[in-house]
Amino acid sequence: MRKKIVAGNWKMNTLVGQGKVLAEELNAFMKTYEMPDNKTVIIGTPFTHLSTCVNVVDTNRIHVAAQNCSQFEKGAYTGEVSASMIRDLGVEYTIIGHSERRQYFGDTDEVIAAKLDQCYVNGLAPILCCGEKLEEREAGRHFEVIESQLRNALKNVSAENFCKTIIAYEPVWAIGTGKTATPEQAEEIHAFIRGLIAKLYDTNAANDTTILYGGSVNAGNAANLFAQPDIDGGLVGGASLKANDFISIIKAI
Ligand code: PGA
Numbered sequence: 001m002r003k004k005i006v007a008g009n010w011k012m013n014t015l016v017g018q019g020k021v022l023a024e025e026l027n028a029f030m031k032t033y034e035m036p037d038n039k040t041v042i043i044g045t046p047f048t049h050l051s052t053c054v055n056v057v058d059t060n061r062i063h064v065a066a067q068n069c070s071q072f073e074k075g076a077y078t079g080e081v082s083a084s085m086i087r088d089l090g091v092e093y094t095i096i097g098h099s100e101r102r103q104y105f106g107d108t109d110e111v112i113a114a115k116l117d118q119c120y121v122n123g124l125a126p127i128l129c130c131g132e133k134l135e136e137r138e139a140g141r142h143f144e145v146i147e148s149q150l151r152n153a154l155k156n157v158s159a160e161n162f163c164k165t166i167i168a169y170e171p172v173w174a175i176g177t178g179k180t181a182t183p184e185q186a187e188e189i190h191a192f193i194r195g196l197i198a199k200l201y202d203t204n205a206a207n208d209t210t211i212l213y214g215g216s217v218n219a220g221n222a223a224n225l226f227a228q229p230d231i232d233g234g235l236v237g238g239a240s241l242k243a244n245d246f247i248s249i250i251k252a253i
Contacts, residue, residue, distance in 0.1 A: 178216050
């Protein structure tokens with residue numbers, strides 16, 4: 001059975017002390033909240049906060065994610081953080097290929113494929129992001145863009161590794177803009193992605209893959225998005241920085 005997931009993406013926000021308080025607040029809530037086994041909560045923190053967050057939360061109830069990792073294994077890559085360093089902290093997931101990384105940091109499809117490989121080799125589960133830009137949607141190219149991003153990222157990914165992967169559909173025009181995709185717009189793409197997974201792997205893989213929606217998810221719109229048959233949860237940016245908002249989104253799943 002596929003998992004339902006609410007994942008926070010803190011991006012480059014909070015100092016360690018503030019992140020610790022946020023993680024503690026979420027942890028206090030999760031201690032008392034009855035969470036079914038097929039539902040998972042993840043917080044994606046800056047690298048500098050990972051160790052602290054792993055230590056303050058009950059990692060059976062809140063799982064910790066990084067937001068990126070190096071495409072290289074180790075060595076002379078000044079400033080980079082490897083997948084094995086992240087895994088070594090007790091972190092279980094990392095976001096890969098977020099549109100902000102594609103836009104500002106040169107994360108091409110090729111780089112993303114190499115990062116995925118590092119995740120699998122080192123036991124990190126990737127949250128692989130895809131999403132079209134506004135001009136691509138307006139030109140009616142959204143399906144084509146998503147298909148190409150996923151085909152390129154997954155080109156060399158075996159079925160065995162693919163089943164560790166979470167997909168996140170994040171239309172770039174909806175990220176941080178307050179402009180959410182409608183549940184119908186998101187569902188249309190999610191169903192398309194599931195169909196593509198069936199083609200690339202098989203229907204079991206398609207049915208078992210968690211596909212998250214991201215882009216201005218908040219306490220008010222989460223329930224309607226999550227009610228769609230192919231939307232298995234959310235990757236939440238801004239609203240993951242306030243404990244109460246994130247808790248409302250957790251409850252919506
Ligand atoms: P947002 O960000 O919820 O602030 O739109 C989502 C994301 O970029 O993961």
